Every structure is written in C-alpha cells, then in structure tokens.
Amino acid sequence: MKIVPKHRATGSAAVPAVSNLLKGVNDLKKLPVRVKVRFDGSAVYVPENLMDKFVVRGGNPLLGNIRVSGAKNAALPAMAAAILTDEPVVLENIPDVRDIQTERNLLVSMGAEVELGYGKAHHRTTICCRDLVNPEAAYELVKTMRASTLVLGPLVARMGRARVSLPGGCAIGARPIDLHIKGLEQLGATIRQEHGYIEASAERLRGGHIVFDKITVTGTEDLMMAAALAQGETLMENCAREPEVADLAALLNKMGARIEGAGTATIRIKGVTKLSGARHRIIPDRIEAGTFVIAAALTGGDLTVTNCDPSHLSALLQKLQECGVTVSVQRDSVRIKNGHRLKAAGMSTEEYPGFPTDMQAQYMTLATQAEGTSVITENIFENRFMHAQELVRMGANIKVEGSRAIVRGHTPLSGAAVQCSDLRASASLVIAALVAEGETILDRVYHIDRGYERIEEKLKGANAQIRRIGEILPKRAQVPAGVA
Ligand code: UD1
Numbered sequence: 001m002k003i004v005p006k007h008r009a010t011g012s013a014a015v016p017a018v019s020n021l022l023k024g025v026n027d028l029k030k031l032p033v034r035v036k037v038r039f040d041g042s043a044v045y046v047p048e049n050l051m052d053k054f055v056v057r058g059g060n061p062l063l064g065n066i067r068v069s070g071a072k073n074a075a076l077p078a079m080a081a082a083i084l085t086d087e088p089v090v091l092e093n094i095p096d097v098r099d100i101q102t103e104r105n106l107l108v109s110m111g112a113e114v115e116l117g118y119g120k121a122h123h124r125t126t127i128c129c130r131d132l133v134n135p136e137a138a139y140e141l142v143k144t145m146r147a148s149t150l151v152l153g154p155l156v157a158r159m160g161r162a163r164v165s166l167p168g169g170c171a172i173g174a175r176p177i178d179l180h181i182k183g184l185e186q187l188g189a190t191i192r193q194e195h196g197y198i199e200a201s202a203e204r205l206r207g208g209h210i211v212f213d214k215i216t217v218t219g220t221e222d223l224m225m226a227a228a229l230a231q232g233e234t235l236m237e238n239c240a241r242e243p244e245v246a247d248l249a250a251l252l253n254k255m256g257a258r259i260e261g262a263g264t265a266t267i268r269i270k271g272v273t274k275l276s277g278a279r280h281r282i283i284p285d286r287i288e289a290g291t292f293v294i295a296a297a298l299t300g301g302d303l304t305v306t307n308c309d310p311s312h313l314s315a316l317l318q319k320l321q322e323c324g325v326t327v328s329v330q331r332d333s334v335r336i337k338n339g340h341r342l343k344a345a346g347m348s349t350e351e352y353p354g355f356p357t358d359m360q361a362q363y364m365t366l367a368t369q370a371e372g373t374s375v376i377t378e379n380i381f382e383n384r385f386m387h388a389q390e391l392v393r394m395g396a397n398i399k400v401e402g403s404r405a406i407v408r409g410h411t412p413l414s415g416a417a418v419q420c421s422d423l424r425a426s427a428s429l430v431i432a433a434l435v436a437e438g439e440t441i442l443d444r445v446y447h448i449d450r451g452y453e454r455i456e457e458k459l460k461g462a463n464a465q466i467r468r469i470g471e472i473l474p475k476r477a478q479v480p481a482g483v484a
Contacts, residue, residue: 087277153226207232344372
C-alpha cells in the first residue's frame, strides 16, 4: 500500500474535507479512520479503535510464549531519520501501533512517500523523502504524539527550515523541548517562537559543543540527526544512553553518517554533506517485553518472552529476582516462572541503564500483590502516578506523596470499570485485570494501541481471558446519496 501526499495526515482535525475523503472507497480504506453514519444521515469520522474497550477476566496464569514486536521508541526516530536523505530508507521490524501510523501521517503531510509492506512483510516500511514540500509538524499531530518533535532537527539539517508545534502539557508532566531548541542554537540555527510553533532556520548547521543540562532521550536523538549533516564536528555530553539512541546511530551510520559513542554519555559526530538510503532492522521493544515479563510474574505463570534483547532488561530482571521471581535468560528470550509469593522491593526510576520510567506503572501493579511495603520513586516525570488511583479503585493500597508512591502489598484486586490515562498506565491496568477477581472493563484503550501491537491477541495466546469490544454502532444506516 502506498500513502500519497494528497491524503495528508489523519486524526480528527487533519481529516480531509468530506467530499475529498469520500472520493473512493479504496482511498478510505487507507486511512485509520472509521466513517460513522449517524441516524440523520450525516457522516462523522472517528479514528479507528478510538472507542474500543477491553474486557478482562482475571485469574489465569500466563503460559507459553509471547513474541515481542519492534521498539516503537526506536522506530519513531528511525522514521524521522529518513528526512535526512533523498533516497529510500527501508525499515524492518516496525511495530504496527498507532504512534507509528501518526508518524507516517506526519511524514506524508510533508510530502514523503511512505510504502507499507504486505502480508509477511507488513512490519516493513519504506520511506522516501525525495520531494519534501512542507517542513511542518502541525499541532494536531504533535499533541497526539510528542515524539513528532523528532522531525525538528532533521528538517533544519536537510531543508534549512522547520516549523514544529510546541507540544504543550501532557498527562505525565510538562515535557518541554527547551533542550532540543538550545542544542539547535548551539549548532547555529536561528529559532523563533510564534503562535505556539517553533520556527528554526539555518543555511547549513555547523558543528558545536552541546552539554545537556538534563538527560533527554529524544533530545539526544534529535540533535544527533541534526549534527549528522552539519558542517564540522559536534561533541555532545551528558547524552541519553538508551538502546534506542544507539539503534538510531547504527541506522545513521549505515546512511553514511560518522557517529561514535552512541549508547554512552558522550557522542562525537563528524558532519557529512550528504546521507544516502539504507536498510535497517529496528531493535525489539524492551518496554513491551518488560510488560509481559511483569505480567507473567504477577499471574504466577510460566512464560517465555521471545524475540527480545535480555541485555536491555537488566534493571527489571534484577528487581524481579529481588522480588523472588525465577528468571532464566537465553540469547533472545527470557523465561519467567513464579510459583510462589512475591516479596516487596522498593524501586526508583532512572535513566538507562537504570529502571525505566516506562515500566514504573507496571511495576506498581506487581507491588500491589507483593508481600510487604514497596516505596516507588518516580525521578523522570513529575506526574506519572495516574494509574495509582485506578489501581486503588480495584482494591490496591497506594498512597502517593509527591514523587513517591507507597504501596502496601498483597491486597486482593477486584474487577472494575477503569479508565486508561496514558500508554504505560493503561498497560499497568491490563495486567492488574489479569489477577483481579471477576471482570474488568478498560475504557480508552486507544492509549494502549499507541504503543502495544495487538496486546489482547498476544495475551490471549498465552492463556489470558481478554477481548476487545468495539463501540456499539447503530444499525447500519442509509448511506447518503453520493457517499458510497
Ligand atoms: C522518551 C521516550 C519515553 C520515555 C522517556 C524517558 C520516546 C519516543 N519516548 O521520551 O517513552 O518515557 O524518554 O525515558 O523515545 N526534558 C526537559 N527539556 C527537554 C527535554 C526533556 O526538561 O527539552 C525533561 C522532561 O520533562 C523529563 C526528562 O527531561 O522530565 C526526560 O525526558 P526525555 O528523555 O526527553 O523524554 P522523551 O524523549 O520525551
């Protein structure tokens, strides 16, 4: 399937005018929107799966195998890296999740050609940014996915200008992009802020010395991409050491960049004048893997999580061993076995290689079932305990004090209607539901669909009782004349 620019990005505000949208049924099928015809005959557009819920019946241990998809957080910068060249970039192991669709739409809205693989190759995507016409990331896209700001650096580097919406607030904290902006200024870009947008321009970026005040993952990635095409050498210090940063550098080096040290705190980049196309396989998703690992430990299961990189899971696996879980590690899989009671263990989130903030919510669910009290400290984001309240509604005993949550464990959970508030919070509720007594209904599962590929199917394949239910639509109404 080929997405062509005339269909621009999707999402509520970016949906094309009704008449354009309905020009052909086949065109419609290419868009992740559902056309809903109301009783009065008018049509509305609902992003696909927006209204879906999960119904989960707890009590089954996870058994067997679950295969991990490609890392969303590695795929997003890799897709943005395609902006740096006029040749095709072929990316494999791209997860089929909503954030990836959003990024595809963003690239398409700029004039990129994005080709999706079929059948067995459906995790492959080819991006060609030969004719970029519109170096802009609009608010409608940035607000649904903050990682859209990853296009800022590549756009200025390749096109000499970029217009990217400021992300604004989000469920888990302020998440500013001041460090991206400061870094681009160090590389010689002129930055203006107007009408909620950052406008950056530069004839050609030049190498510079960037010392990050605070460790930022996408900030490191954004500036690494910008510096790859800058004139001269860039030295970046206090960089994020996440595996996703190293994976992006591996892709950029295949494209002809000269980057050393990615994956450590100091990165050196010798700028080149041109980058070429490349083929690259995205690393496995360590957060998805970790979520299944915790779910297995929690449900007292015997599960092998396959197609992952256990070396990326060290902090989590160590913590689980402290909790009394039996962990056995193979080259690309982890087997989790837990036949006995979990023991409480405190945890603090840290930058990689520390315990990831993206696993904090899932770990909190585990702590609710461990014997003893666990103190969980969130050091990366200031408002990342949204799941705590929902877990309390299911029977957990959690007290939040600033950046600390005190979890008194081993309280039985019971099924309830709960709301997903952000991606990882939602995952923590799904796994809580797996051990809750009775039925849990999770609303707003579109948050989960942002970053987990068919999580309900994967869990179902491992003995869980979970199903997705869609919105109950009115009986198929008469399609207005000229629409079909
Ligand atoms: C990335 C991940 C996200 C993860 C987070 C931390 C992607 C697409 N997302 O998000 O899943 O939870 O890392 O591991 O990879 N900060 C500033 N100024 C900036 C940038 C960041 O103050 O310019 C602060 C943030 O508010 C936060 C901290 O730095 O407190 C870390 O944020 P950052 O690493 O940038 O997170 P993201 O890259 O957005």
